[in-house]
Amino acid sequence: ALKAESKAGPSEVTVFAAADMEPVLQVLSPYFERRTGIKLKISFGSSATLSQQIVDGAPADIFLSADFTFAERVVAAGKADSTNPTPYARGILVLWERKDGPFQPLSLDVLSRKDLKSVAIANPDHAPYGRAALSAIKKLDVYPNLAPHLVQAESVGQAAQFALSGNAQLALMSQTIAMSGKYKEAGTFVLVPPVTYLEIRQCAVVIQNAKHRSEAHTLLNYLTSDPIQQHLPELGLRPVQ
Amino acid sequence: MFDTEALGLTLKLASITTVLLLLLALPLCYVIVFARSRGGVLLEALVALPLVLPPTLLGYYLLVGLGPLTAVGRTLTHLLGHTLAFSFPGLVVGSMLYSLPFAVQPLAAGLRSVDPRFLDAAATLGTSPLASFLRVALPLARPSLLTSAVLTFAHTVGEFGVVLMLGGNIPGQTRTLSIVLYDLAESGDFAAANRIAITLLVLSTAALAVLYLRPDRRAS
Amino acid sequence: MFDTEALGLTLKLASITTVLLLLLALPLCYVIVFARSRGGVLLEALVALPLVLPPTLLGYYLLVGLGPLTAVGRTLTHLLGHTLAFSFPGLVVGSMLYSLPFAVQPLAAGLRSVDPRFLDAAATLGTSPLASFLRVALPLARPSLLTSAVLTFAHTVGEFGVVLMLGGNIPGQTRTLSIVLYDLAESGDFAAANRIAITLLVLSTAALAVLYLRPDRRAS
């Protein structure tokens, strides 16, 4: 860290992070900064968007994907500094509704109701949480009922916003978002059974030619450290193991 | 496979928006340019406002402001039977707001540069201000009207932020070409993006050729 | 906290793009409007092309075309020391391409509606076509030049697709206001979005007031 500091002024690290990590990093980054003196410059988006940008040469130091596949895409493009993406958390999919919505108290049964108008999910091609949502809907045998009412958002963050603003009645989103301030206040959620979707194994890669590679590793080590892993459930994630 | 549905939707959105906006721009320009009141200046500034608001902001405000959380939004939702967001009419509203200045400004500039002597002549011949506007000023400002139409259409075809915020990516309803291209780019499908680009280029080159090679373009 | 960094970046991007584009639009308009050749028509159609290409497409092509996969891109990368994508100069290039028609079209329309009698008079007085363009046509088309500048600036402030594709979302370099707003919307931070909206409205109302309340606006 010291070496990088002398090279590039005040020490900072550019993080490309999946949208579900926004509330998590919001909580963690002040602690991390205080502890290491490294400032986080974070760009959020869907995992697909971010990985594609990194492949195209975006100056990220570390990529926190919401799954394994998009992290692997960066590795495959030869942009990662190791051949194996590092898992740092496991994601949880939930169904969320505003407290003043029509389906309170909320249960998974609403997904088969005929008077449903709109359900927001993230784009299954871009966002691991979207892929999980689509898989769950199919496994729960509600796809024929929901298909005409599905609204696709760019990332899980936007899917959440669609429901928060009341435009979509329901949203399938990450528990990280559902447990964060605004969403906790305005709505309620129920877990989607984990058996209905493939495990959301959130993986990170450090970028090979990164300007701040060592700081990136510092962050990765911090995230995978035991104290943080133990805190993950409070933030809506499960620890890696 | 090429997404003709998205192409059709985009052209439909751009056409409807252009027609509606020009119909709206005419009375607005009349008041702005011909009414020499403070009201005209105020209106002009108001109409120009969407210029400085990024489309994401407009989209966000429409999403929240016309969503079920506000009284206006609830009324609208009730009238339409669905939320304005995630629907084609919602995109039309968003596009109109987004492109309003592009319809009004070139036309207003054109009307302003009409020589007042023609309007004076029409007035002494007994033509009311409204009739002078329609029969004298507007025909003389035709190149500007055309510019307004072209820019509005184009601005709407190229719209991305508002659609992304407000649309919900529903095939046949809100999934426009700009969204399709975004999706393709994110999944790295260069071949499909190329097909769309070529289609657009051919279509638009044809349209522009029709527009620009018209014999009567330059008044001599 | 309000993102003044993004505001500054956006204004910087819009200003630089507007200045560069107007400097580019002047010679282009000269050729398009004053050279009565086929070349002028072709050039005009060419300049209009970005109109019909969605910003996401433009952004994608710039990303790929100026990226390390092409010879041009490699040369550029070598010269700059980094890829053009995800950098401020890259955004300037993208914005210029994206807003080019909005700089050229209103100005060209304005120049076209300058009464040719003034140009004839200048010519018999011994003024060369280029000098006539600068000293006669351009001053007479001033309202259109202003429209060009305003629309270009605004179009760039409101740019989202190109920036998203080409810029990524890097604070202080490519994270413009439109991107910030997109992020804020995702996190449901209505209060912060409001602050930005109000800042923009105040800034732009001031700018528009300066523009629209100038006393000499309407030649009498």
Added chain:
Amino acid sequence: MFGPSGSGKSTLLRLIAGLLPQHSGVCQLHGRELRGMPPHRRRVVLVEQSPALFPNLNVEENITFARRSVFGRRDVEERRATDALLEDFQLGPLRGAAVHTLSGGERQRVAIARALYAEPKALLLDEVFTGMDAALRESLIAVLRRYQQRTGVPILSVTHDVGEAFATATELLRMRDGAVVAQGPPEQVLQAERSELLRSLAATQDVA
């Protein structure tokens, strides 16, 4: 009406037509006060020195401008009136010509014809005969005289040709420095004119 260049003749006409705001004085037509009335209600048609013909309309469309609505069709009677005007003003062959191809004299004739077609309550002519040869001028003055006899519409015409003024007018106005300095039957005004000229000559000699 006559008077030196810049003495305010055109300005007075524009004022009567309602194109300039009137700050003082009275302006009446057939007993109606015109002050404050917008120009398009006055039915006072002004033919300006270099008339503004609508460049997007051809000769015939310019002439018939006043009585066509936005989508108007014309009836037989109006068509006949147009034909008569085209003939009176020797514009028949130019009926469909684009106005930017017209010669100076042709433009002025179109403008006068356009004014008559509007059926004005008063007609103001600003140096419209100046760019015409003697023969054409005579014939146009004859046309206007017939028109005036038929309709009784007053015509106020500006000219620099004292001979023309004397021959055609029933009343003469002389302007100088923005004011009407003489008004009355032609003989009387010209008489005053002559004696004033003599006076000013005398004054110059006094100084010398």
Added chain:
Amino acid sequence: MFGPSGSGKSTLLRLIAGLLPQHSGVCQLHGRELRGMPPHRRRVVLVEQSPALFPNLNVEENITFARRSVFGRRDVEERRATDALLEDFQLGPLRGAAVHTLSGGERQRVAIARALYAEPKALLLDEVFTGMDAALRESLIAVLRRYQQRTGVPILSVTHDVGEAFATATELLRMRDGAVVAQGPPEQVLQAERSELLRSLAATQDVA
């Protein structure tokens, strides 16, 4: 030069000035062939019937237009030339006036002054004296005569006033239906004119 309205006088002048394409015939000035030369190289200045003054410039800026570059400053000599022109054309008090406030006669004077300031090799005047009273016209003709004597620049002037033509010209041209039908010293042309008139009268009588 004179001839009936629409006979092609203005068209001929625009042709000489290079504003219309020349399809046949020769056009020479001081032995230089003008055909194909762009108008701004010809140094032939045309003052049109209703002159196009630059609306964004005031009177003085219009007059000095020709010899100012885009960013040009003017030297003392040019300033003196401007002052002389403003006085010759009785425009002194209007020096800074916006051109849209000028009267018809004032506009024409500005246009002539602007043309002289350009130091042309030939000057073409299209009915520029028509809107002026006799006194003003005389004084302007005197100014132009002085100018011509000093510089030797040929002046081709269109008029409808046969008397004026006779009094001022060294050579007369008569146009009809697009062609020059007579050319020569004033007496000769007017003589031909008269006999032709008699011939046509005779022809009419034959028919009757």
